[in-house]
Amino acid sequence: MTKVIINVAVGVIKKNNNVFICKRADEQHQGGLWEFPGGKVEAGESVFQALKRELLEEVGLTIHSSSELITIEHDYGDKCVRLNVHVVSNFNGQAHGAEGQPSEWVGIDELDNYDFPAANVEIISAIKTKYN
Template sequence: MTKVIVNVAVGVIKKNNALFICKRADDQHQGGLWEFPGGKIEAGESIFNALKRELHEEIGINIFSSSKLLTIEHDYDDKCVKLHVHIVSNFSGQAHGAEGQPNAWVAIDELDNYAFPAANAAIISAIKEKYK
């Protein structure tokens, strides 16, 4: 049986030299780990529109633009995801855990101190390469 690929818009929210991350709820897929915020792209929705909707719902910001960082596919045993990762630095509002989730602004060189899902390793590498 072929696994369905879940397309996800991911925002690397950047302010100065810090990035905004959130902790996944324990009952979610990859629960208890830190992540860059975002969510599932709905049928017919553009990556930017999905990012705009998800970041407003999840962390309470309004984004005006984004730039592609990378796209990666990762096969967890129970789910296959295609992450469309964009850098977001042009936004309004104060990023916060709008759904009650723990969150933090973290310096780029401190990302290794946080436990992320395996799919995020490539994102962190790309961020470090871009901002070294």
């Protein structure tokens, strides 16, 4: 049986040398871990459209543009994801956990101090390579 790959738009929201991260709810897949906000790309949606919708819902930001950072496919065993990761630095609003989730701005060099899902290791590496 072929596993379904879930297409996910991920936003690395960047301001100066900081990025915005959120903590996943304990009951979610990979719950209790930190993540870069985003969500599933719906049928007929571009990655940017999904990012725009998800970041407004999740962190209260209106984004104006993004640039592709990396695309990662990861098999967690119970599900496969394709993470379409974009850097977002052109936005309006104050980033916050709009769904009540813990969230914070973190220095790029501090990302290793947080527990992320396995697929995020490559994202963090790409961020450090590009911005450090």
